[in-house]
Amino acid sequence: MIRAQGLTKTFAGKTAVNGIDFTVEPGRVTGFLGPNGAGKSTTMRMILGLDAPTSGTVSVRGHRYAASPAPLREIGALLEAHAIHPGRSARDHLRWMAASNGIPTTRVGEVLELVGLDSVAGQRAGRFSLGMGQRLGIAAALIGDPPVVVLDEPVNGLDPEGIRWVRSLARQLADEGRTVFVSSHLMSEMALMADHLIVIGRGMILADSSLQTFMAEHAASYVRVKAPRSTAVEAVLVDQHLEVKRHGDELRVQGLDAASIGDLLGAKGLVLHELTLVRSSLEDAFMTLTADSVEYHAKAADEIKAGARR
Amino acid sequence: MTTTTLEPKLVQTSPVERATFTYVVRAEWIKLWTVRSTWWTVAALVVLGAGLTTLVCWGNADWLANDPEADSPGSFITWGMMIAQVCAIVMGVLTVTSEYGSGMIRTTFAAVPSRGRVFAAKAVVVASVLFVVGTLTALLGYVGGNFFLNRAGIGMSLEGDVLRAMYGSGLFLAGLAIFSMTVGFLVRHTAAAVSIVLALVFVIGNMVILIPGDFGVWLARLMPGNAGGSIAAPVPFNPDLLDAWAGLGIFVAETAALVMLALYLLRKRDA
Known part of the structure; x- marks a missing residue:
């Protein structure tokens, strides 16, 4: 288990990680997701005691990383x-x-085999491809058979x-x-790998939930309705207190499933040309979420335009 | 999602065995001998240290024996070790800066979070290797050089100051390697660290001799290369230098001060 409390890191006045709290639980894959420069690697370096936090603490299995009697046997990175x-x-x-760390040498052969590098084990690491280097890094992370594994961008170059x-x-x-903690800037990759997501943007935690909850909360779904008498259709749906938005000739309806909408409109004798459930992807959800963290820039740009018009 | 917590079957329930300093030394020993640069540097040290001593004794034996104005043959019997210093400097610096250059220092500190331990283990390994290699190289140079000095009738027996210069060479190279390693931790860059130490030992150390008066004499005596170097020759070329053991004491004190500064910064800075 990894636990961060009020973890903050400032580099020369610029805040890279801003007072974050999170817990990484054992028995599941926790994805650490954020755009480049969001503070993922800095957080991981602080977990490993490589960077000292400006304030706050982070512990692995209840103690500071540096206090571990044999760190490679406790956490592999x-x-x-x-x-x-x-x-x-x-x-x-x-x-x-x-x-x-006093790990038996026999373990070296085991991890080399595990990552599929046993045939090139005698070659200099400088000759390795990016992917082989990643595999060696993973072998190094597993050398102590650790209960906590931290992988920073493991699929890069593979x-x-x-x-x-x-x-x-x-x-x-x-x-x-x-306990498995995997960072990535690729939402699609996390969707396939993680059980739990911690999303970070501009050094702050934007979301900390299970993948399903994250989807439900951030990947908005709606029913697309196309009908020749769209004004009448809209009136019926609004009557039922549903949220309806018009986009060109289509209506986007939230608050009721597609079948019920079809039944409702059919009962009124309205003809439909399309009735589709649209689920936005996790990628969209990620973009929506991290867009908030760059909102300040967007507003500033609008203000500049507004100023120019005046 | 399923939130059933699986019984962690591979998680250690008992506390793990504490990694000892011996483990860290063993790790640093493996690191040192598994890169080619170490083998090259040691080979160069032996060839330059013993080879140049032999060559210089061969070239100067007659002059040393016949000219009453000539230097003492005791200044020549470890002549090659002056040049071999370069190898000790390079080796000391590389044990540290090669890790910063490749980013491996982060793996090192992740494996051994106590930075003082990493520093100490590196110092133990590099100093003991250079003490042994330095002493053996000086002895090899003595055997080669003394052959020609003997032939000219001015051979020296392996005792007293001559014997002291043998293990003295080992001690000086070991100290110089720790000094260089420390500079490596301070500047974290191979070329910068090597240049700084070479300039300090060979250029500045010899230029301050030109400063007139007592001030110049004392400055020359206290420069690390000059202070530490007098133990590595039975009779130093420069008669103004400090006595062998006093000089080594100054050099050790200077190195210790630098080590303190490096340890302070090593603990304070991010890896």
């Missing part, structure tokens, strides 16, 4: 920048990591097969009861 010496072989990289592999690995780790 894949960091965004590969953080591997290019001149050292994959095996040697894992060997020193194992040695530093081919489709690799992406599927990371997805199933994250699932497997969570099913084993581990």
Whole structure:
């Protein structure tokens, strides 16, 4: 379990992470989602004690990361920048990591096999492709068989097969009861991987809920109605206290499902040309949500235009 | 969604075994010997240190034996070790800056969150390697160089100041490596760190000698390369330098002060 309380990081007067609170629970994959520069990597570095918080605290399994007696056995991390010496072989990289925390050397072979790098273990890491580097980073994260796994942008640079592999690995780790915290700027990827979502924008938590709840709350759905006598249709729907918006020749109705709307209008003898449930994608939901965090800019632009017109 | 909490089957319930300092030293040892630059630097150190001493003794043996104005042969028997300092500096700097350059320092501090421990383990490993390699190289240079000095009738036996200069070379290179490593932690950049230490030891250290008066003499004595270097030669070229052990004491004190500053900043700065 990872718990952040009032976590804040300021770089030279610019606030990267602004007093965030969140808890990452074991047994599920928690996605950490936000646009680039939202504060994801900074938060992850603070979890690992690499960056000191300006204020607030973050703990892993109830204590500060630095207080861990053998950190690699408690929390494994894949960091965004590969953080591997290019001149050292994959095996040697894992060997020193194992040695530093008293992890048996036999574990090196195990994780190399797990990530599918056993055949190139003797090669220098500098020759690895981006995807192979990511796999080595994941092997390093798992070296201590840790109950908490933090993966910063794990699918970056991976081919489709690799992406599927990371997805199933994250699932497997969570099913084993581990705490799995995965960051990404790709909503579509999170939709396939995460059980729970923490959305961050401009250093603040914008949402913290299960994937389903997130969808229900932010991915608005409506029923599209097209009819030749649209004014009459609109009048009937408004009569039923439904929310109706007109977009060109279509009506967007919220508050009732498509079948009931069809029944209602059919009973009035109104002809329909289209009756469709439209569910906006998670991507749209993400855009809607993070749009709020850049609202200030949009307003400012409007004001400039308004000023120019005057 | 299902919120059933699975029984964590792989989560350790008992506290994990505490990682000891020995583990960190072992990790740093593996790191040192699994990059090629270490092997190259050690090879260069041996070749330059022992080779140049032999070469210089061969070239100067007759002059040293016959000219009453000549320097002491004791200044020549560890001549190559002056140049071998460059290798010790490079090795000390690289153990730190190669990690900052590749971003691996973050992996290191994630594995060992105590930055003081990482610093200490690196210092232990690099200093012991350079003490052994430095002493053996000085001995190899003595064997080669003394062969030619013997032939000219001015050979030295391996005792007293000559013997002290052998392990003294090892001590000086070990100290210089820690000094360089510390500068590496301060500036976090290979070229910058190597340039700073080389300039301090070879350029500034020799230029201050030109400052006239007592002030110049004392400044020259206290420069880290000059203070620490006198233990590495049975008879220093510069008669004004401090006595071997006093000089080493000054050098150790200067290095310790730099280490304190580096440790303070290392704990304060983000990795």
